[in-house]
Amino acid sequence: MxxxxxxxxxxxxxxFAAVGVTLPFIPPLLASRGLTAAEVGTILAAGxxxxxxxxxxxxxxxxxxxxxxxxMAAGALLAAVAAGLYGIATDFxxxxxxNLLFALGFASVVPLGDAMALRAAREERWDYGRVRAAGSAxxxxxxxxxxWLAERAGAGSIAWLLAATLAAAAVATLALPPAxxxxxxxxxxxxxxxALPAFRRLLLCSALIQGSHAAxxxxxxxxxxxxxxxxxxxxxxxxxxxxxxxxxFAWGRPxxxxxxxxxxxxxAAAAAxxxxxxxxxxxxxxxxxxxxxxxxxxxxxxxxxxxxxLQASVPPAVAGTxxxxxxxxxxxxxxLATLAAxxxxxxxxxxxxxxxxxxxxxxxxxxxxxxxxx
Numbered sequence: 001m002x003x004x005x006x007x008x009x010x011x012x013x014x015x016f017a018a019v020g021v022t023l024p025f026i027p028p029l030l031a032s033r034g035l036t037a038a039e040v041g042t043i044l045a046a047g048x049x050x051x052x053x054x055x056x057x058x059x060x061x062x063x064x065x066x067x068x069x070x071x072m073a074a075g076a077l078l079a080a081v082a083a084g085l086y087g088i089a090t091d092f093x094x095x096x097x098x099n100l101l102f103a104l105g106f107a108s109v110v111p112l113g114d115a116m117a118l119r120a121a122r123e124e125r126w127d128y129g130r131v132r133a134a135g136s137a138x139x140x141x142x143x144x145x146x147x148w149l150a151e152r153a154g155a156g157s158i159a160w161l162l163a164a165t166l167a168a169a170a171v172a173t174l175a176l177p178p179a180x181x182x183x184x185x186x187x188x189x190x191x192x193x194x195a196l197p198a199f200r201r202l203l204l205c206s207a208l209i210q211g212s213h214a215a216x217x218x219x220x221x222x223x224x225x226x227x228x229x230x231x232x233x234x235x236x237x238x239x240x241x242x243x244x245x246x247x248x249f250a251w252g253r254p255x256x257x258x259x260x261x262x263x264x265x266x267x268a269a270a271a272a273x274x275x276x277x278x279x280x281x282x283x284x285x286x287x288x289x290x291x292x293x294x295x296x297x298x299x300x301x302x303x304x305x306x307x308x309x310l311q312a313s314v315p316p317a318v319a320g321t322x323x324x325x326x327x328x329x330x331x332x333x334x335x336l337a338t339l340a341a342x343x344x345x346x347x348x349x350x351x352x353x354x355x356x357x358x359x360x361x362x363x364x365x366x367x368x369x370x371x372x373x374x
Contacts (some may be wrong), residue, residue, distance in 0.1 A: 003176050005126045008117045011176060012135030014054035014169035015110055018079070019135075020142030021162040022102075024238040025150055026061040028231075029086060030095055031099035031222055041342020043096050044218050047103035048335030052328045058108025058171070059115075059324025066179060068320055074174040075112075078105030081167035087159030096196030106329075109169065111323035115139035116179060118311045119194055119319060128307060133249035136300075140239040140246070147363075173257050189321045192266045198313040199322060201368045202261075202306055203329040208363035209302045210267050212276065212356040215341040217244015220279070223350055227283040237292050244296030248304070256304050264305035272360030298360075305369065 030040045058075060062068035082102035083093040089095045134373060142165065146158045193199055224234050248255075271294045278291040306326060315324040337359070344352040 004120045004124060005131050007172070007176050008120065009131050009134035010172045011113050011169065012117075012132055013138035015113055016135030016170045017138040017142040018076075018106070018162060018165040018169060020139035020238070020242075021111040021146045021158055021165060023217050024143050024235060025158045026086070026099075026162075027218055028059075028150070028221050028225060029155040029158060031089055033095060035092060037096070037219070037222070037346040038342045039092055040222070040265045041338055041345070043092070043099050044095060045335045045339040045342070047099040047329050048338060050100050050103040051107040051331045052335065054104045055107035055111065055324040055328045055331065056190070056321065057324075059111060059322075061319055062108070062112055062320040063189060068116055068179055069173055069176050072112045073110050073170045075105045075107070075109045076166050076170035076173060079109070080163045080170070081105070083159050083163035083166055086162065087156055100318060103142045106166075107327070108320075108324050111327045112320050113173075114307065114310075115319040115323040116176065117314070118307060118365065119179075119316055120127060120177075122311060124151045127253055128311075129249040129253055129304060130170040133246045136242045136246040136249055138264045142234050143238040143242070144232075147231045147233070147238075150235075151231035151337075156184060156195075189318045190325065192320050193314065193325055196313055198309055199326075202309045203326065204366070204368040205265050205363060206302060206306050206326060207329045208359050208366075209265065209272055210299065210330045212272050212359040212363075213299065214334045214337030215345065215352045215356050216276070216279065218338050218341055219352065223345070224288075229283070229285075233285070237288060238259075240289060241292035241295035244293045245300040248296045248300040252300075252304065256308065261305040261308045264301045264308075264366070265369045266364065266367065268297050268302035268305065269360045269364035270297075271301070273357050273364065276353040276357035276360065280350050280357065283350070306336055309369070 009034050027040055027044065030043060035043070043374035058071055065071070076130040079102050082098050082105060085094065085101060088096050117128055117131060120126075121131070142161075146161060147159050149161060221238075224237070225231070229237075259267065275291045275298050279286050283289070309321070310322055310326065310347040337356070340355070341352050344355065
């Protein structure tokens with residue numbers, strides 16, 4: 001491990017601690033303020049729509065300035081302010097404003113961290129997956145802590161934990177080494193990235209597989225809470241989902257080398273079909289533990305596939321733009337799926353997850369990365 005790898009591990013740990021608070025417990029926080037399922041879905045989808053613009057613009061700004069650290073740190077601090085608004089807002093308008101501000105700040109933070117880490121890993125020859133595993137481990141700890149805190153102090157208390165993790169992410173970002181000087185593009189970065197055939201195929205694949213997580217992210221915790229599971233158990237289910245992901249990131253490099261991006265994406269799609277089928281069909285705790293363990297494949301394998309494509313096919317001068325455009329494509333599908341999931345969950349409950357399984361099945365049928373060489 002070179003000197004930059006531990007610092008990237010700290011950045012990932014802080015960033016994904018924030019994600020570990022956000023994904024499982026922001027939807028229950030919204031519901032605890034008296035919002036309906038449709039209103040929760042509307043707020044989450046509105047945030048996703050903001051990310052469609054703010055993410056790519058943040059990446060383009062980072063590439064144009066050549067200062068991704070500053071853009072990342074500023075975004076994390078803005079998201080920390082939004083977390084404070086989550087803590088004090090009590091109605092639909094206030095919570096919507098908090099979510100929009102959070103989306104504006106945080107949209108480019110994780111993709112820019114990935115872009116910087118991928119370049120450093122390539123140049124310094126360390127294993128991106130093992131360093132990224134620090135983020136997954138922090139997600140586990142944060143999700144477990146959030147469940148414990150929400151059960152004892154109420155759903156609103158996790159807003160302040162979220163603010164703390166985001167402030168830590170800003171500080172850790174500023175401790176990264178400066179990005180190496182590269183020739184910057186004066187314009188046309190979006191066109192240059194979208195002109196890459198491998199990148200276009202990746203957008204379709206990631207959008208379908210990662211987008212199939214929409215109902216889970218928006219209503220998984222609410223669904224389990226309605227079934228009688230405690231906040232602690234829900235937090236542990238989210239944490240358990242990342243335990244196998246940590247193992248994949250830490251020791252999955254031989255698997256990635258063997259199957260390449262196309263094979264990893266096919267594994268992710270097949271696992272998603274199984275996972276969302278289980279989630280739709282039962283709230284029996286042992287079955288949910290099996291479904292959650294599949295997160296290592298539904299998210300982790302697809303993430304590694306995407307990073308392999310981006311590392312191999314995208315020039316460094318537009319790496320930030322590519323990472324954030326990739327995130328925006330996933331976010332677009334996530335937004336549409338979340339908008340559909342709100343009324344669908346209100347009408348049919350857990351059966352909404354069958355729709356997510358259908359999205360993954362479509363990715364498996366289309367196999368958009370099948371022709372990709374990595």
